[in-house]
Amino acid sequence: METGVLVLNNNYEPLNICGLHRGMVLLYLGKAEVLRFSDDIVVSAGGDEFIVPSVLRLRNFVKRPTPQLKMSRKSVLARDDYTCQYCGSKSNLTLDHIFPRHRGGETTWENLVCCCLRCNNKKGPCTPQEAGMRLPRAPRKPRYVPYISFPRFISAMRRPEWREYLEGFGKGLEDRF
Ligand SMILES: [Zn+2]
Numbered sequence: 001m002e003t004g005v006l007v008l009n010n011n012y013e014p015l016n017i018c019g020l021h022r023g024m025v026l027l028y029l030g031k032a033e034v035l036r037f038s039d040d041i042v043v044s045a046g047g048d049e050f051i052v053p054s055v056l057r058l059r060n061f062v063k064r065p066t067p068q069l070k071m072s073r074k075s076v077l078a079r080d081d082y083t084c085q086y087c088g089s090k091s092n093l094t095l096d097h098i099f100p101r102h103r104g105g106e107t108t109w110e111n112l113v114c115c116c117l118r119c120n121n122k123k124g125p126c127t128p129q130e131a132g133m134r135l136p137r138a139p140r141k142p143r144y145v146p147y148i149s150f151p152r153f154i155s156a157m158r159r160p161e162w163r164e165y166l167e168g169f170g171k172g173l174e175d176r177f
Pocket residue numbers: 084085086087088089115116117118119120
């Protein structure tokens with residue numbers, strides 16, 4: 001059973017993924033409405049069965065400054081679907097500076113890719129071109145509304161029942177799923 005409740009702002013912007021308890025409190029206090037119930041039924045300690053929410057929408061618009069999308073190792077790995085961008089391997093992953101760092105390559109969304117250790121060693125101090133390696137696409141900064149951390153957003157997009165609420169906010173990421 002998948003846990004967590006997706007919370008949308010009043011304007012349907014994804015705001016948060018919270019625990020079931022927190023979601024129930026929002027409902028109980030009348031601060032949110034249910035857009036979608038979970039397919040799962042939760043059984044309490046007393047044996048009662050509950051249908052529980054999966055997606056909530058806040059009744060009032062919550063104003064929050066748009067956070068900056070921070071680049072992190074985890075986020076780059078998530079963007080690249082935990083897959084080596086050179087050979088497609090999914091194990092022994094690290095990050096590769098496409099234009100090597102010691103030659104002035106920057107630590108940016110555009111210059112980092114998920115890479116397996118084998119390809120990383122093969123590439124060594126070279127650019128992909130010099131090493132005879134190819135990137136299938138140029139890495140970019142993900143475009144989405146970053147209230148939810150990027151790795152969580154990516155894994156939330158994989159839940160079929162949440163997808164329709166999220167995909168409009170992850171522009172350019174559609175081809176990852
Ligand atoms: Zn590789």
